[in-house]
Amino acid sequence: MKLVIHRGTKEIGGSCVELDTGSTRILLDLGMPLVDEKREPFDSNKLKNKSIAELIHCHILPEVSGLYEGQRRGIDAVFLSHAHQDHYGFLRYINPEIPVYMSPGVRILIEISDIFIPTKVNLRNITTFEMRKPIPMGEFVVTPYLVDHSGFDAAAFLIEGDGKKVFYSGDFRAHGRKKILYEKMIADPPQGVDCLLLEGSMLGRENGQYRDEKAIEERMVSLFKAKENIAFVFCSSQNIDRIVSIYRAVKRSGKLLVIDLYTAYILDKLSTISKHLPQFNWDEIRVKYFRHHADVLASTKQKGLLYKYKESKIEITEINDNKKNIVMLMRDNSIFRACLRNLNNLDGAMAVYSMWEGYVTGKFRDVLAEYQISYEYVHTSGHAVIGDLQGLTRAINPGCVIPIHTFHPQDYPSFFTNVRLAEDGEEIHV
Template identity: 30%
Template sequence: MLRGGLALKITVHRGTEQIGGCVTEIATDQTRIILDFGTELPDATGQTPPNTLLIDGVNFGKPACDAVLFSHYHADHTGLLDTILPGIPIIMGTVSKDILLALYRLVRKDSVSKVEEAIAVPALKPFTIGDLQITRIPVDHSAYDAAMFLVNNGEQKVLFTGDFRFHGFRGKASDTIVQKYVGGVDVLITEGTLLSRLNVPVLSEFDIQELIKAVVKKYKYVFALCSSTNVDRLGIFHNNTPPKRYFVCDRYQKEIFDIIADASPSDYYKFRKALTYGSNLDLRLKQKGFVMLVRKGSMLKEFMRQYENDNQAVLIYSMWNGYLDGRDQELSRLVKPFQESGRFEMLHTSGHAPLDDILKLISWTNPKTIIPVHTEAGEVLAKGNMRENVVLLDDGESFLV
């Protein structure tokens, strides 16, 4: 089914009724691009559902697509990368490519060459695919190097947000960046993750920093369960480790730190204290204390077990609390002893924009059409002042601009 006018065809293949696994297509008579190509979010047991999304010319049939572009490295945006048909250009940010390479070398070795193929493009430098001009607009998110895409066919401008927020460390600059590099648009395709969680208060990353600082002060041995690529949060743990205490991680995490330190001009992201764990450090760690990053898949979880009953040890859980519902047994085993002892803190905030911030972006870009994606509640936008501009598509449905 088609709705609307002329020239640009926008199709949301997936994401009109779910968070994660979003795939959006923009096409003209001459050009066809795909924005994000992700797997669905893991189920309650931590497993990613098998892929059922086949798009003719993209991951099925003969190649008929000019490029697949990735807004950031999270798997719900990149997870289907290895199914893209040969010969179709893959495009992403420079740092996103480096991080994805490190991640794939660890967990998806068979697909490393597909990531190596990707063309890395810097932010804010327009590039051309067919008759479309595209610019990566850097944006605050729980992934470093995340970007929106501004797509321009010479007549109409479409802003595709990917995942974004304004309440992180880099959020304050968004206003200026959007006004300067985006301005008014015809169509805004916006994520709406938090539209289904309207009553949950959203703390800023600065608030989280204060809370983490207090816990680190109170305990000598601090374990942190945190995504290995949530760079701002990792920065909080690193930069608030007291001078005489160790900041320890595994080799893979150190590789991520080195990528970020090379890429970022900011001192906040240099991770100079980061030490790769080795058992030769055990005695010194015990004596001086530490902040240690652990993950489900990390060998450091074995080290953590030795401190389960130590009154000076705490576990800070710094990820989405939905993973803790008990069905992910490996995770449950890891956190349970700390939960039971009461030496357990959940300190986290979302990587996504609450309704007020989506409305802010709408006011800055003044779109004629708003298409919610990456959401379970797009209709919330359709109830606001902008209701006449909101188009609620079904998966697979197209809108003509």
């Protein structure tokens, strides 16, 4: 079996792996990079007004023959590990005849992003899979494994073909709300794996103050209980583990969680997959209608949802009257700044930043300073710490470990045995 990591041997983001038996070719993920060649944040404006050929020419799109729209189809299928842009962002360019396999939760999140984010992926040929159910694909059999990650319904893949086995870890961790999945994998790992493609986001990074989602929840309970005014929690609405941690902390501290329409919509759609996710009509939850989200929903076939969620609608006057009891989910954008202008007396208000701190901008800090809002960072990574990466590797005991999704591949040999360092685009014979 031939294996090519088109991108990801030396960076986090833009993951793309090709496997080829000679007669069947599949791809695992097709992400947008997070950084450019200077390690500066990748600017998606670079994609504007460029043809696929131009994007390949300037090394933005990986050169994979038979993958893209307008080319003769040469790829049998793409398997997507999870709904983060650094794994699926470039799928908008593929030949629409190529089926894209993903979990039902990933499909929902991608379709929601297509509604709310202007740069649509617009997939036309989606097949959803069941975890641990092998998928025959030409000379390959691909088995998805549900993993614990900050991305919902995320998968690792076992790929069997040509008498060889490759295990692609995808992005995962062992300290989220579904850590049981990691324990299950360690207790009963796939056998006879020749090659493990192992993510290493946490190599070269500090573990941080909070070791798991439980610690996040506990810290938020104490913060929410002690607060004297409104708390804004900054978090991605697609980080479902974190939304659950926040919801549980709000409930335990006797407060009210105010979410926006976008978040209400995500949780509503995902209720078909899990009945345990907090919903707009639960006692401790209210929905604030911001104009932008309402306009977006009104422009789709989902218009009726604006009426459905109305029973939980909260107005700004009610928020103003009840600030001490309110925890409001936010993102750092113009909606937040408009919201601040409409609230009176923010003495003792706090901002709880619950996503990677690298996203904090100077402008955001200025806004907090202007309104004298205190800042607290409460976050834990979506990626496995080194000890858990080692635990998985020991359990699988692969013929070789190939670093992927890491800025520190050269550190792998000090933590793992049988490391095989790869280059982007290099052909590896498994």
